[in-house]
Each structure stands twice: as structure tokens, then as C-alpha cells.
Amino acid sequence: MDLDERVSRLVTTEVESQYRSIFENAVEGIYQTTFEGRYLRVNPALARVYGYPSPEALIKGLTDIAGQLYFDPKRRDDFKRAMAEEGIVQDFEAQVYRADRSVIWITENARCVRDSTGRILYYEGTVEDITQRKADEEQIRLLATVFDNVADGILMVDRDLIVRAVNPAYENITGFTRAELLNTPLDFLAPGYHEKTFIESVWAEMAARGRWMGEATCRRMNGAPFIAAMSISAVQGTDGKHGHYVIACSDISLRKKQEARIRHQANFDLLTELPNRWLTTERLEQAILYAARGKSGLAVLFLDLNGFKQVNDALGHQAGDELLKQVAKRLRACTRLSDVVGRLGGDEFLIVAADATEPRVGASLAQKIIYSFADPFQILGREIYCVPSIGVAHYPDDGNTAELLVRNADMAMYAAKQNKSHPVVLFEPHMLSAAADRLDIENDLRRAYERKEFVLHFQPKVDSTTRVIVGAEALVRWQHPERGLVPPAAFISLAEECGLINMIGEWTLREACTQFVRWREEGHNMKSVSVNLSPTQFLDRGLTGVVERILRETKIDPGCLELELTESAMSVDMESAITTLGTLKAMGVKLSIDDFGTGYSSLAYLKRLPIDVVKIDRSFVKDLSTSMVDGKIVEAIIDLADGLGFNVVAEGVETGEQAEFLRNNHCELLQGYLFSKPVDAAAFSGLLDRPPQ
Numbered sequence: 303m304d305l306d307e308r309v310s311r312l313v314t315t316e317v318e319s320q321y322r323s324i325f326e327n328a329v330e331g332i333y334q335t336t337f338e339g340r341y342l343r344v345n346p347a348l349a350r351v352y353g354y355p356s357p358e359a360l361i362k363g364l365t366d367i368a369g370q371l372y373f374d375p376k377r378r379d380d381f382k383r384a385m386a387e388e389g390i391v392q393d394f395e396a397q398v399y400r401a402d403r404s405v406i407w408i409t410e411n412a413r414c415v416r417d418s419t420g421r422i423l424y425y426e427g428t429v430e431d432i433t434q435r436k437a438d439e440e441q442i443r444l445l446a447t448v449f450d451n452v453a454d455g456i457l458m459v460d461r462d463l464i465v466r467a468v469n470p471a472y473e474n475i476t477g478f479t480r481a482e483l484l485n486t487p488l489d490f491l492a493p494g495y496h497e498k499t500f501i502e503s504v505w506a507e508m509a510a511r512g513r514w515m516g517e518a519t520c521r522r523m524n525g526a527p528f529i530a531a532m533s534i535s536a537v538q539g540t541d542g543k544h545g546h547y548v549i550a551c552s553d554i555s556l557r558k559k560q561e562a563r564i565r566h567q568a569n570f571d572l573l574t575e576l577p578n579r580w581l582t583t584e585r586l587e588q589a590i591l592y593a594a595r596g597k598s599g600l601a602v603l604f605l606d607l608n609g610f611k612q613v614n615d616a617l618g619h620q621a622g623d624e625l626l627k628q629v630a631k632r633l634r635a636c637t638r639l640s641d642v643v644g645r646l647g648g649d650e651f652l653i654v655a656a657d658a659t660e661p662r663v664g665a666s667l668a669q670k671i672i673y674s675f676a677d678p679f680q681i682l683g684r685e686i687y688c689v690p691s692i693g694v695a696h697y698p699d700d701g702n703t704a705e706l707l708v709r710n711a712d713m714a715m716y717a718a719k720q721n722k723s724h725p726v727v728l729f730e731p732h733m734l735s736a737a738a739d740r741l742d743i744e745n746d747l748r749r750a751y752e753r754k755e756f757v758l759h760f761q762p763k764v765d766s767t768t769r770v771i772v773g774a775e776a777l778v779r780w781q782h783p784e785r786g787l788v789p790p791a792a793f794i795s796l797a798e799e800c801g802l803i804n805m806i807g808e809w810t811l812r813e814a815c816t817q818f819v820r821w822r823e824e825g826h827n828m829k830s831v832s833v834n835l836s837p838t839q840f841l842d843r844g845l846t847g848v849v850e851r852i853l854r855e856t857k858i859d860p861g862c863l864e865l866e867l868t869e870s871a872m873s874v875d876m877e878s879a880i881t882t883l884g885t886l887k888a889m890g891v892k893l894s895i896d897d898f899g900t901g902y903s904s905l906a907y908l909k910r911l912p913i914d915v916v917k918i919d920r921s922f923v924k925d926l927s928t929s930m931v932d933g934k935i936v937e938a939i940i941d942l943a944d945g946l947g948f949n950v951v952a953e954g955v956e957t958g959e960q961a962e963f964l965r966n967n968h969c970e971l972l973q974g975y976l977f978s979k980p981v982d983a984a985a986f987s988g989l990l991d992r993p994p995q
């Protein structure tokens with residue numbers, strides 16, 4: 303070996319050892335394999351990637367690449383095909399088994415080494431473990447799917463607040479396209495909806511916590527604002543500073559609207575737009591707190607419409623609804639803006655007036671309301687009269703809680719209901735026991751009919767000149783097993799409320815007619831028997847049928863039956879009253895107006911009604927001897943009634959003077975204690991047998 307040769311070998315050895323070092327220390331796996339799939343040489347890195355303790359262990363253990371290495375054995379075929387066609391594979395990705403059978407992702411770059419004849423000598427190549435990269439890619443793909451498919455709109459901006467990414471939901475919500483937004487400065491708030499301090503506070507919170515959540519009003523492409531639930535998060539950049547901001551928003555305008563509607567529905571009555579029971583009570587509670595602090599008082603008015611049920615029954619719910627709406631309007635018009643006007647339900651309203659230093663304030667407000675109801679309501683082309691009964695309770699005198707005040711005002715309202723000529727009643731403590739009583743009575747009343755506890759009493763009507771009994775008014779009584787004889791005032795309106803009045807009324811009518819026919823058969827020559835009809839009965843559609851049937855059953859001469867009605871029954875709906883009266887009239891029955899003078903109607907108004915008799919209310923008769931004014935009123939009524947062709951009956955005649963005055967003023971018929979109290983049928987027979995006094 304000459305020097306040159308020695309030097310060249312040395313150099314070759316040196317180069318070889320350098321290559322060996324690279325081979326041994328490379329971070330990538332390096333291999334040579336046979337065409338059939340056996341390893342010839344591998345470096346330690348490949349042993350590590352495949353999970354073998356040493357290159358030798360790998361060569362020994364992994365003898366069949368196609369069968370042992372690839373998770374999907376077909377990948378070896380792909381590899382060989384690429385080699386055959388190209389002589390090279392690049393970035394060949396595959397899943398492979400490691401020694402412990404775990405699966406990893408690798409990427410290979412390899413080439414085929416051939417001899418001078420072109421025969422494949424071996425393959426050589428490098429391997430890299432890309433399992434982590436694959437996982438990252440998968441993660442990114444997932445996130446991108448989320449980004450593209452979430453319902454929330456997402457914007458990504460860089461630290462200079464330039465938009466860098468927009469998802470489809472954001473485009474959908476706002477109407478802006480990705481192209482319009484990308485690379486433009488962030489501008490998503492609707493102008494004019496936010497204080498400067500709001501935006502400052504958002505960024506302050508971002509700076510402190512890296513995150514902000516809340517609601518903001520954003521803008522759409524078309525300029526329309528919408529309320530969005532938003533979150534802004536800072537994403538840390540690689541340098542540890544904020545790299546990006548992610549802004550997510552969802553359009554909650556609809557939800558907000560629904561929430562507002564639900565809140566409104568929960569607090570307000572949909573029909574009248576007034577606060578409902580719940581809100582009214584709450585406002586009353588607040589008013590009590592203010593009043594307590596300011597040492598002032600409150601007036602609480604409980605208002606219930608008279609005859610509302612009748613309007614509803616006779617004209618339909620639409621009319622009822624319309625009436626309630628107009629009533630609400632009138633109440634608002636009567637009250638101050640600071641007063642609470644609420645609808646408790648049905649036809650019940652509550653009014654709370656602040657600064658009511660004494661109960662009189664409530665009473666005068668109530669009076670003002672009554673006056674405002676004197677004009678008829680225009681309902682579906684008809685004129686309807688409807689007046690309320692109002693109970694007044696005063697804070698602090700009548701209660702110091704909302705519950706007590708409402709209950710007591712209700713109690714007073716009930717008292718007002720009982721006596722239609724006093725539409726406003728102030729609460730008094732004794733009403734409480736009356737209410738308890740009422741409950742008991744109501745229960746008993748439901749059973750009274752079956753137990754045959756009703757009885758009819760009769761009160762004579764006498765000729766003012768001859769004092770002969772010419773007629774009788776039938777007046778119902780309730781023979782209560784414990785309470786004794788209960789007068790109608792104590793149970794008629796209750797019977798109306800609990801729906802028993804028609805049954806009681808029908809019984810009364812039949813009983814009165816039967817008794818009258820019996821007296822006639824016994825030879826008594828009375829001209830008429832009169833029966834009272836309550837407003838509810840009068841407005842009931844079945845009334846005319848009932849009257850007709852009873853006329854037929856009892857065979858009473860229709861001209862001898864007189865039906866007594868109050869003005870309030872007819873004023874609810876004048877047109878249908880005229881129709882009903884006409885039908886009754888056509889049957890031959892006589893009609894009379896009871897308690898005349900206590901309602902709103904005038905005689906002129908009566909002219910339109912086919913009635914026969916006017917009964918002057920006993921309140922006018924009572925003061926006849928003492929009050930000149932009432933004398934004049936009675937005279938006027940008699941004169942007018944005469945002129946219009948009505949008969950006149952004076953009720954409640956108790957003294958000879960009254961009888962004298964009435965006779966002198968040509969009042970034909972008199973009724974009252976002076977002649978007899980109402981008595982049962984047997985006693986009345988006795989009166990008929992007695993000669994006139």
C-alpha cells in the first residue's frame with residue numbers, strides 16, 4: 303500500500319466515521335431494507351421510534367415489514383408500488399405498530415437503490431414520528447368544524463383589533479359577509495346605544511381578567527340594532543402577551559322581547575292594560591311603605607260593577623270585554639297619574655290614592671267615579687248604563703297591610719252592593735262579622751230550596767179612597783231553622799251571586815199565582831197579585847218562557863199578574879229591556895216600576911217602556927209629613943205618571959197623614975204598615991174577610 307493509498311484509506315475511514323456518527327446520532331430514524339421487507343441496517347433513532355431497545359433488537363424482532371409493521375398491511379403495497387414507479391417515496395404517511403403493539407403515525411422518505419443492471423438492491427429511507435402533529439391537526443380540524451358550525455357568531459381580531467377570522471354564524475346574525483369584515487378594524491356595537499364608560503369598562507375588565515361577558519347592542523348590516531349576549535376572551539400569543547381576542551355573540555333580541563312580554567303578562571291585565579291583581583297588590587304595598595314613612599294616609603277603593611254579569615250574559619263576552627275596557631279608561635280619567643288603578647279580575651277594580659289624610663278623601667274620589675259613570679257606555683252600538691258599587695278602606699285606620707286593606711274595602715263594597723241607593727260605603731269594623739255570617743248563609747241557602755224553607759208573605763194594596771184591598775204584593779221570606787224568618791234583603795243579592803235566584807224566583811212566581819187563583823176561587827175579588835223580579839231574573843233569557851209556563855200551569859188570568867221591576871234592571875240595556883217587556887206585555891201581564899225615584903231614570907225615559915204602574919219609593923213617602931220638598935216630588939211624580947197614563951202606588955205608607963196626603967194628590971193605591979205588614983197566606987185571607995177600615 304503506497305502512501306497515497308494509505309492516505310486515501312485514512313480519509314475514507316475518516317469520512318466513513320463521520321457518516322456513521324451522523325447515522326448513529328440522527329434524530330430521524332434511518333434504515334436500509336431488502337425489497338422483501340427485512341431490515342439490513344437501522345439507526346438507534348429508528349429503534350426508539352419503533353420502541354425497540356437497540357437497532358439489533360429491531361432487526362431481529364421486526365423481520366416482516368409488510369406483516370408486522372403497518373397497521374394497514376396494504377400500505378406496504380402502496381409503498382412498493384410508489385418505489386417501483388418513481389424509485390422514490392416522499393412524505394409517505396402511515397400508521398405503524400411499535401414493539402409494544404401501540405400504534406403511531408410516521409412519515410417516511412425513501413428511495414430505491416439499484417445495481418448497474420437496474421435490479422433493486424435495497425431501499426433506504428428516513429422515518430419521523432408525527433403522532434403529535436397528527437393529533438394537533440385533528441384537534442385543529444375539530445375546532446374548525448366547531449367554528450364553522452356553532453350557532454354563536456365568532457369574530458377573531460388581532461391585538462390591533464383588526465378582524466382576522468369570521469365564522470358563518472356571525473355572517474348570518476349580522477348580515478355582513480366575511481369578505482366585508484376581514485382585515486377591517488373591529489366595529490360591532492350599534493352606535494348610540496352605549497355610554498363611553500361601558501366600552502371603557504369592557505376593556506378594563508379585559509385587561510384585568512382577560513375575559514368579559516355581558517350584553518351589548520350590536521349592529522347588523524342593515525343598520526338595525528340587536529341585543530347580543532357576548533363574551534370576549536384574550537388568547538395569549540407565543541410571546542406571552544395577548545395575541546388575539548375572540549369575540550362570541552348570540553342574538554338574544556327575541557328572547558329579550560319574550561321576556562319583556564312575559565313580564566308584562568305577569569304584571570298587567572291584557573284586556574284593560576291595567577296592572578293585574580299581583581302588581582296592584584305590590585303597588586299597594588309600596589304605597590303603604592311610603593305612607594308609613596311620610597306619616598300620611600291612603601284611600602283604597604274596591605270597585606265592582608253592578609249588572610256586569612247581565613251585560614255579559616245578555617250581550618255576549620265581546621260586549622263584556624268592551625265594557626271593561628271603557629270602565630278602565632274612565633277610572634284612569636278620574637284618578638291622578640300617581641294613583642294606582644288595577645284590575646283584580648272579573649269586574650273588580652282596585653284604586654289606591656296616596657296622600658289621603660282622612661277617609662273623606664276616599665269617599666269623595668269614589669263619588670267622583672260614580673258621577674263619571676252616570677253617562678252611558680257605548681257598547682257595540684248600544685247605550686249601556688253600568689254603575690259600580692264602591693267600598694272604601696283607609697290606611698292606617700282600617701288596616702296596615704295590603705291584604706287587610708283590600709279585604710276591608712271589599713267588605714265595604716259588599717255592603718254597598720246590598721243597598722243600591724248607597725253606591726259608596728266606607729268600611730266599618732262590624733262588617734267583618736257580617737261577612738262570616740254571609741258564608742254560613744250561603745251554604746244554608748243552597749239547601750233551603752230542597753228543604754222547602756221559603757215562604758211567601760203578602761202585603762195588601764188598598765184603594766186610597768175606599769180602603770178596600772185590591773191587590774197583594776208577594777214577598778218572599780226564608781224560614782231558617784236557626785235564624786228564624788230571614789228577610790229578602792239578607793239573601794236575595796246573595797242568591798243572585800250564587801246563581802240561585804232564578805230557582806227561587808220561579809218558585810215565588812208559581813206560589814203567588816197559585817195562591818191568587820185559590821183566593822179568587824174562594825170568592826175574593828182581588829184585582830192583582832204582584833211579584834218582584836230582581837235584575838238578574840229580568841235579564842235572564844229564560845224569563846219569558848218561565849212566565850208563560852206558569853201562567854199556563856196555574857191558569858191565572860194574565861191581567862191579574864203584575865211583575866215589579868227596578869229601574870236598574872232596565873237601564874243595563876234599554877233596547878233588550880224594551881223587547882223583553884214587549885214580550886211579557888203581549889202575554890197580557892201587567893208591569894210595574896218598583897222603588898221609583900231611587901234610580902237614574904226619569905219619567906220621560908219610562909215613556910218608552912210599556913209599563914202600567916209606578917211605585918213611589920217609600921223613602922219619599924216616609925218624610926211626606928215633615929219635608930215639604932218630598933211632598934213636592936211626590937206630587938210631581940203623581941202628576942207626571944197620571945199624564946203618561948200610569949197607575950201610581952205609594953209604598954211604605956205608615957201614617958194616616960201620609961195616606962191622607964197621597965189620597966188628596968190622587969194617588970190611587972197605597973201599601974204600607976198602616977194597613978198591614980206582609981203576612982202569610984192564611985193571615986192575608988183573614989184580612990180579606992175583614993171589612994175595610
Ligand code: C2E
Binds near residue numbers: 761777
Ligand atoms: P219592595 O218590592 O220594595 O218591597 C217592599 C218592601 O217594603 C218589603 O220589604 C215590605 O215589607 C216593606 N214595607 C212595606 N210597607 C212598609 C212600611 O210601611 N214601612 C216600612 N218601613 N217598610 C214597608 P221586604 O219584604 O223586606 O222586601 C224587601 C225587598 O226585597 C223588596 O222590596 C223586593 O225588592 C225584594 N223582594 C221581596 N220579595 C222578593 C221576591 O220574591 N223576589 C225578588 N226578586 N225580590 C223580592
Ligand code: MG
Binds near residue numbers: 775866
Ligand atoms: Mg216590590
Ligand code: MG
Binds near residue numbers: 896919953
Ligand atoms: Mg219597593
